[in-house]
Amino acid sequence: MALLEIQNVTRRFGDFTAVDNVSIGIEAGEFFTLLGPSGCGKTTLLRMIAGFDLPDGGRILLKGEDLVDRPPERRPMRMVFQSYALFPHMTVEGNVAFPLQMAKTPASEISAKVEAALEDVRLTGFDKRYPHELSGGQRQRVAIGRALVTHPSVLLLDEPLAALDAKLREEMQIELINLQKEVGITFVYVTHDQTEALALSHRIAVMNKGRIEQLDVPSKIYGFPKTRFVADFIGHINLLSGSVSERQGGVITLAVEGLGPVRVTSASPISVGGAGTIALRPEKIRIQSSAPTDSPDNHYRGTVGDLLYMGDVTVYKVSIPGGTRIEALLANSQSGRAKFFEIGDAVEVSWPVDAGHLIEE
Amino acid sequence: MIVVAVHTPSRLGRWLVSGPPLAYLIVFFALPSLIMVLASFRTPGEFGGLAPLIEEGKLDLNLESYARFFSESVYAQIFLKSFGYALLTTLFCITLAYPLASLIARSSRRYRDLLLLLVILPFWSNFLIRIYAWMILLGPNAALARTVNRVLAWFGHDPVPLLFSAFAVLVCLVYVHLPFMVLPLYANLEKHDQALLDAAQDLGANAWQRFWRITFPLSLPGVYAGAALVFIPAFGIFAIPDILGGPEDSLIGNVIKQQFLETRDWPFGSVLSIVLTVVALAFAGLAAWVARGNLRTPSSARGSRA
Structure with a gap:
């Protein structure tokens, strides 16, 4: 059984079916991407995995355990938000220490763990800065460091590079690949950018109108699109x-x-x-x-x-x-x-x- | 890149715009304040008012009224009591306004304007009429006093009057000043980014931790603004203790009013007014100073330094 099992998950908003009977198995250590145009249901699916929303049908299992009764604060997963959602009144250190404090980590261990997380995201020495004193790319790294500091089993990333300019985005892509290799944590990545999906992922699920059109490795998605939609959406x-x-x-x-x-x-x-x-x-x-x-x-x-x-x-x-x-x-x-x-x-x-x-x- | 043409308004234009309000403030605020400062150094007249400024060719200015203020502890006590009432009013207003403001901030746009309208609705009727209304509500024959005293009777307690008491003064102080706390708090809470609370929850914070670690610290600028708007007027108020308080509930505002209208000791009344202004300004300054310390970061995650 895969680490994260999404089984026949459906989510409706009134007459609109945002996620339509989706099943995916995501393996431990995998860099998995949900790719699709806006409104395809990829963010809704990610929010259901995080626990901010519940499926109307189907189940989401982590290591075999149904997550339905666990609110977001009790799921061993962390989300990186598109807006980064850094706490503006806390320093970089305060932001990264926050999940440790919530997990009741002994105070004596916190600073070492914060230090290590900042090193992972190459922000050593920035601990006393406030978010508004950082560049977009640095804020992005704080958000990732904050999400990784408690070593979650899964990291959920909601279009994390969308707010960065093209050049920085490419740098961050390489960093994300290396970071994911280094920490070995499963990444579930949401994006509408097909180049980004191809460059980063081990596997891609292309979504359209709440359904999965094709789930495969990047080279197959690009070279052998199964449907007209996938062919048209991925590249020229x-x-x-x-x-x-x-x-x-x-x-x-x-x-x-x-x-x-x-x-x-x-x-x-x-x-x-x-x-x-x-x-x-x-x-x-x-x-x-x-x-x-x-x-x-x-x-x-x-x-x-x-x-x-x-x-x-x-x-x-x-x-x-x-x-x-x-x-x-x-x-x-x-x-x-x-x-x-x-x-x-x-x-x-x-x-x-x-x-x-x-x-x- | 967008090029914005900056119009430098002419000197004349600037004066035309800012002149009238400036003149208004000079004539009706700065000058009277100066007159009051001058009056505080003068001798009270034999039949009230002020003694002539120049007597027998000599300028009659002295520190006697100040000496009196600092030598008679009763005035310091009344200041302290007024400070206590104002502080309690501020604390009650924060406690009551916070849930109300966050309810309004979180309600859908359709109801938000209606709820805000309801908050400021009391302003549509006269201040004094609203205070007199409390006289009826708290009166001995009103349902509230009867219920309270019936409950007290069960416990074998003698009936208590609600009206003309510290309780009545405090209730009305809170009632009158509540909107001044709700509005700045609402204005602050309404701007909060839901993503921050989602992030906090995702990082393991429960509802209380999300409030205490995220919402509350980010709302402090609103709390400070509201506190200043409530504390300063509540500190100098005289109408509410006059109408709803007993003889024990006189506050500094009442004493000042008394000095000018009844005792007719204008210099001493001026001294009390000046001390009130200085204390209130010191409090406002303190609030601003504390707020600046907490305002180092903007209230949105993407905000930049102003």
Whole structure:
């Protein structure tokens, strides 16, 4: 049995079902992320784990014990709030000591434990400062130190990096990964930022409308999205919808309107005539002036409609005469020039049959 | 970045805006205070009021009224008693206002305005009328006095009068000053961040610990503001002990009023007024000083230094 078991948990607010029959098992030491757009139910689920809200149906178990009768102050879990929720009238030391005092830790042990927690979050020497004397990143670390000082079994993090600027966010991501490895505590992380989820997590549950769309490791979530929603929500993607016109071995041919036949390798049992969507990442698409016509790959002629030069990469939106637009990503690494093509250039886009991923409708 | 054009108001404009209130304060506050300070050094007139300032070509200023204040302990005692009443009033007001203010702060927006309106509703009727109303409520034939005395009779106690007593004075003092405690406390509590209480609970604090360690310390600026607003007027009040108190319940306000209107010893009345003002200012200063010590941190978690 997993450390934290969420079993068929449902939560309704009036007619609105915020969390709809969700089941997850989170293992000890895991960095687990609940990912989804706002209103998908991820924060509601986190608050139920913390005990601030109770499920209308289902159970939440920690080490096999049902938590329903335990209020938040009696659950061995700690939450890091999006606003940090540091006590403004206490110093850093006072904030970090607070949970120890609540746990009736002998006064003689408190200062050593506070010291150790501040060292974990790299804030040694900041103990006499007040929260308003700290930067956003430092406040964030105090919040994490305060949550970790009592060595909880689970740390719950509610969009903890959302208030930080991009550069600091990346630094804190690396710190969080290292910290989690170091302390070995299970992290349950809530975010709407897919890059953050991919970078941090061991496993991700992608949530939409209160349900889990897909639960898997980051590379599978990105590379093999199970549903159209997951494909669309995680990163940029081309979604080519059509019906199956041919099945031959492991290769399925999909008739895509506005583009033509597209071939894709798939183990899916989908039959001829069935509806499907090919999910194709822009970075897997080649873009050239011309392609060898005898190539086994999918290849289509078009013109560059739009391009976004982003420094390290350039995004090309290629218009195919049938009306489809294909988004392709080209690294600028091998080029002495800033970009390869200009708007209006005739190009050929192509991709191997195993580059795409078939989603059944 | 947003560029805000800062208009420096012209000197004339500034004076036009701040001049009238300033003139008002000078004419009706600073000057009378000065006249009172001067009066405290003068000799009382033979038939009340003040003796001429210049007598036989000599300026008649002396410290006799001050000497009298410091030599007769009865006045210090009355000051102490008034201080005690004001302090008790403040403490009762804090105790009663805190739950009320937090109830209002936590109620939904729909009811909040209504509840606040109810708190200030008593101001709509005249101060004296409200005090006289207490005369009826506490009177010997009112239900309250009858019930109290019936209960006392069960225990074999003689009946007690509620009216014209220290009890009546204190009840009315608390009643009159309660809104001045509720409003600043509400204004403070309403700004508290629920996330702080959630965090405290998550970190293991029970309801009492959340109140005592988080809500109460963060509400202290509101408590101090309310305490100053209650204590200072309660300290100098004379109408309530006049109407509801017995002869033993005279407070410093009553003595000052007596000096000016009955004994007609203006210099001594001025001395008492000055001492009252100095003590009240000292208390307000103390409250501000304590509050500043606790105001080092803003009341919201994300707040920055002002």
